[in-house]
Every structure is written in C-alpha cells, then in structure tokens.
Amino acid sequence: MTREAIVADPVQRRILTVLVLGQLLAGAGLAAGVTVGALLAEDLLGGPGLSGLPSALFTGGSALAAILVGRLSQARGRRPGLAAGFAFGALGAVGIVVAAAMGSLTLLFLAFVVYGAGTATNLQARYAGADLATETTRARSLSYVLLGTTVGAVAGPNLVGPMGSVADTLGLPTLAGPFLLSAVAYGGAAVVLALFLRPDPLLEARRRETAGLAGDGSAAVSSSPPTSSSRTGSTTPDEDSSAARPRVWNADVITGVVVMALTQFVMVGLMTMTPVHMRAHDHAVTLVGLVISLHVAAMFLPAPVSGWLVDKFGTRLVAVAAGVVLLTAGVLAALAPPDSTTLVAVALILLGVGWSLGLVAGTTVLTTSVPTDVRATVQGQADVAVALSGAAGGLVSGLVFAWIDFRGLGIALAALSLIVVAAVRP
Template sequence: MVLGQLLAGAGLAAGVTVGALLAEDLLGGPGLSGLPSALFTGGSALAAIAVGRLSQARGRRPGLAAGFAFGALGAVGIVAATALESLPLLFAAFVVYGSGTATNLQARYAGADLATPERRGRALSYVLLGTTAGAVAGPNLVGPTGVVAESVGLAPLAGPFLLAAVAYGGAALVISLFLRPDPLLEARRREGAAVGAAATSSSSASSSALSADGTHSDPGMTAPTPPAPARVWTGEVLTGVAVMALTQFVMVGLMTMTPVHMRAHDHAVTVVGLVISLHVAAMFLPAPLSGFLVDKFGTRRVAVSAGLVLLLAGGLAALAPPESTLLVSAALILLGLGWSLGLVSGTTVLTTSVPTSVRATVQGQADVAVALSGAAGGLLSGLVFAWIDFRGLGFTLAALSLIVVAAVRPRRARTPA
C-alpha cells in the first residue's frame, strides 16, 4: 500500500500544481481557472462510488487498481487535449483524471481494515504517509517535465501530466500484483470466523444448561437468533463525513487559487511548485502524528483542532503580503496540517463505526460527499478570487473553518434503559 501511494502521490500532484494554470492559459483569464480542480474532484466523486462498490464486491485490490488505471487514462487524455488545443477533451479528461484522486484517498481505508481499534488511526495514517514522497516530488518536477514536454512538441504545462500517467499506471500495477491477501476480504473472513465461533460457543452453553435442567436439548431450539441489522448512518458517522467534507472544501478552495495568486505577483513557476510541495508535504507527512492524536485523545478533539488550524491558515493567507513567499508558504503548510487532522479523524470514525459487510460501500459514499465538497471549493474559489481577490478568499475560507468546529458536537450522555 505504501509503495502504491508513493507512486500515486506523484500523479496527484500534477493536477494540484498546474491544473489552474493550464486552464488560465487556455481560457484567457482567472475567472474559471478553478474549473479543472472542480472537474477532477467532481470526477473523483463518481469514481469514489465505483471504487467503493467494486471494493465491496471483490475486494480492495481490484477496486484500487482499476481506479488508478483510470487516473492514468485521464492524464493521457489531458496531454492529448493540450496537443490538440481542445477544451472539450481537456475538461472530459480532467473528469477521468479524478479517478486517481479518489483512489488515492480511498487507499487509506485499506490501511485500517486489519488494524486493532486502539491503533486504527495510526494504521491508516501510514498509508497516507506513503503519498508524501511522490506528492512532494511531483510539484518540483514541473520544470523538468515541462522541458521533456517541449522536447516532444507539447506545451510545458502538459509535462506534469506525462508524469501522472506513468505514476498512476505504476500504482495500478503495484496494487494489482502485490496487495495480497486482500485486506478487506481478510477482515471480512476474520469477522465471520469470530461470529461463527461466538455462535458455536453460545449454542454449546445453551445446550449444556438445558441438559442440566433435565430438558431435552434440540439443536434447532438453541441456535442463536440473528442480530437485527445495525443502523449505519449514525450521528457519529455523519459527523465524521461532515468534518472531512468541510476540511476538503476549505483546503481545495485555498490551494487551487494560490498558484494563480502567486503568478499574478511575479513568482516563478518553480517557486509556485516549491510552495505547493510544502503544502502537500504538510497534508501527508504529519499523518502519523494525526493518527497518534486520534488514538490517544479521540476523534472529536482532533476534529475540533482541524477546524482551528484551518482558521489560522485562511487568516494568514489573507494577511500575508503577496510578495512574501515565506508567509504564503506558512499559510499553505497550516492548510495541509488542518486537512490531515480532519481527514484522519473522520476516516477513523468511518472505519471504526461501520461493519465490514457494508464498509467499503459506505466509505465510497462518504468520499462522494468529500469529492463534491472539494469540487465546489475549487469552482467557487475562482469566482470569489475574481470578485474580491485572494485576501477576500482567505477571510471567507477562514470563516467557513468555524463550521468544522460547530459540526463536532459534544457527545451526549445516554440515559440507562
């Protein structure tokens, strides 16, 4: 899983770094430069459903491998669209490219399938950590991959998507060949074995008790009654989804417009790539810390911390002088850290509170909400940026971060039946 995420991280970074710049060049202005981000996050919503259902039916391995393969196909389509200067093909390819983003995120669930409850946060965080190397390297390869693209007659901004095609294709191959045994199928097998053992023990105890009373023991009478199906979408699960969706909205909104903001103030593309690298590193590198905090202090406290860190990120981005690479970088680092805290806390809830019989399906549905939230953040960020500039965007997203805090209500004490 870690090796697959290392490769997938490089594919993820291409759209994050130059998607908005590519759209700005082709569309001739920044107003709709958030559209590629909206398209590939919207495409990731569709892919989240497909990957979740395929994983539920056949296991994590085929679901993740197929998602990464479609991400590679989308990257190839983007390269072809830039060569042909075709906007319809470009937009359609960005939707398919979103499959890689969705799969990259869904992979974190596989890390927690076989973890014990007290270490679940850290287990899934190790898979997120695997994304770090590729995701940090990707933005810094904008220059070199641009040179490669120019050497074959393509636009320089198409270069990162050449890298994405190779990276996502490699991730699909690694998962397909080496993710054995399948973590979700193995977790389901172990859960079934445990339930069967408990049922057998209960049946034996009932038979012994009846025999001791001198009553005839009938196996049909002592079979345990199947438990009623549990309600899946509990308040806890809905809160976890809300935290992930809101942190995704704030993160995508601010991250998408930062490259446009920096280039408008004469920052070099290599500097933009470095800032995005630091942001992506802050998204994934602190994942083990986020997992440790979740395991030690609980999901609710960490979710509230996520909202407060995102508030600081938006405020700093709004107040930082445009020419200050240091302060803009600090704002993006805080943005990544807040996202990490929100994602790990929400993911832990979805893994702990949902049974394996429907876990992958529910997780896929939850990631649809996360992806649609990110799509809205990417699209609206361009419109807000064009309307009230980057400072207004930063303050707006800082205010929205308080909703993350408000969404995490204190757990109510239960009245004994």
C-alpha cells in the same frame, strides 16, 4: 504503542507495505493537477475566472470514482477496486496531455473528470490500511498509508520544471509535462496493487470475522460478515445496504463525514487559487511548485502524528484542532503580502496540517463505526460527499478570486472553518 506493535500481524505488515509503495507512486500523479491544473486552464481560457474549473472537474470526477471504486471493492475486494481506480487516473492524465496538445477545451475538461479517479483512489487506499487493524491502532494504520503519499506528492510539484522541459522536447505545451508524470505514476500504482496486494485486506477481514478472529488474529472485535449464515435470504451487500443505512448512518458517522467534507472544501479552495495568485504577482512557476510541494508535504507527512493524536485524545478534540488550524491558515493567507513567498508558504503548510487532522479524525470515526459487510460501500458514499465538497471548493474559489481577490477568499474560507469546530461540539 510502537510501530512494531501496530504491524505485528505479518499479513497486515505486508498489506501496509504494498499500500505505501503504491501511494509513493500515486502521490506523484496527484501532484500535477494540484500544481498546474489551474494554470493550464487559465492559459487555454485566457483568464482566471474559471481557472478553478479543472479542480472542480477532477474532484467531481473523483466523486463518481469514489462510488465505483467503493462498489467494486465491496463486491470484489480492495485490490481490483484500487487498481482500476489508479488505471483510470492514468488514462485521464494521458487525455489531458492530448487535449493540451490539441488545444481542445472539451477534451481537456472530460479528461480532468477521468483524471479525478486517481485522486479518489489515493484517498480510498487509506481505508484498506485500516481493514485489518485493531480498535486501538486503526487511526495510526490508516495514517501510514497517507504518509506513503508524501514522497511522490512532494517530489511531483518540484518536477514541474524538468517535466516541462520534457514536454518541450516532445513538442507539447510546457504545462502538459507534469501530466506525463501523472500517467506513469498512476499506471505504476495500478500495477503494484494489482500484482502484490494479496491477500485482499477487506476480504481477509471478512474471512477472519467468519472464523471469529480480530484484525490481529486473536479475537473478534467487529460485526459479522455478509455470509448466508449471518443473514436471512440471499441478498448481496449492495442490495442490503439501503436497509443497513438506518443503523450505519448514525450521528457519529455523519459528523465524521461533515468534518472531512468541510476540511476538503477549505483545503481545495485555498490551494487551487494559490498558484494563480502567485503567478499574478510574478512568482516563477518553479517557486509555485515549491510552495505546493510544502503544502502537500504538510498534508501527508504529519499523518502518523494525526493518527497518534486521534488514538490518544479522541476524534472530537482532533477535529476541533483541525478547524482551528484551518482558520489560522485562511487568515494568514489573507493577510500575507502578495510578494511574500514565505508567509504564503506558511499559510499553505498550516492548511495541509489542518487537512491532515480533519481527514484522519473523520476517517477514524467512519471506519470504526461501520461493519465490514457494508464498509466499502459506505466509505465510497462518504468519499463522494468529500469529493463533491472539494469540487465545490475549487469552483467557488475561482469565482471568489475573480470577483473579489485572494484576500477575500482567505477570509471567507477562514470563516467556514469555524463550522468544523461547531460540528463536533459535544
């Protein structure tokens, strides 16, 4: 199916356009924490042992934000939920800059938690792209939103040097510079979505279901919305969500969440320690930024292909492919000579591709299986599991790196990737 067919509905086309524009900005905000968060912590802490803590904190913060953004989206729609999430991400980035200038570890760690709201919202936006999609185009629709992250996320790490110069000019620590970019980028994304994400995709999906229409405006394909005529009593979606869980959290949905969570753990674990590993072997920070930008490009650029593969071959096969690619990435990272930037970069590219396959496959299962009356809440709960898994990956990776080495970390994460394959066996 062509891209034109996927976005034939003018409302869906407008929504995807606005979401992609927001993601273009948000991607740049995402890149700072990925690229220099561990390096900033290492400088302030005086060693690499807890350099994975910022990653753990902002992914842990993203878990909390996923709940709040999901609940706000469920109650008020995607627009206020996503705009608020990016606004808090911008606030967290400002806090990190202030903490770095003051040399305050307490403020730094608190700010990283708030900064995680941007990460959570960046991922939650993919669900908005699928709200009005049809059954046969859902994976590709959400993948276009992920693709929108690419430009900003790739450009961000390569702006580490220039933004460091800006920070120097302002009398700030060099590594605080990328977070200045994050504050502007997340703030810009919040403004774009608050002003232009109209009609709200989730509310419009509910309206269409009430009117008996599908995502393309033709025929209903999903479950009924939360209206007084379709429910007994006057409970709200949040109040009724606990009763809905037995039918919502079925084996397929749980499998999708497991795939996303394991994929996130492996990706965050290896990605977080790569900058520390490279700097320990005298690679320039600009070179570190280049490797991370290639990794981030591999996370988001193949998203339409991942979506097409899911629509064509199904979620199980693509999830298995994700596990195999992640396994290969871990082994290659472990075996790559420390001075070989090329092999480390290839390993990080494979890591990004594996993450893309796993995320799109898991998200498609989740979105397809959950009705709109509880969709945003359940998606928020699922992203909590994904974020907590990423937080654990960031924290554990620093400990393994300090106790063993980067090679041991790569092998351990490669072995963990096998669980992704096992989780989706028929």
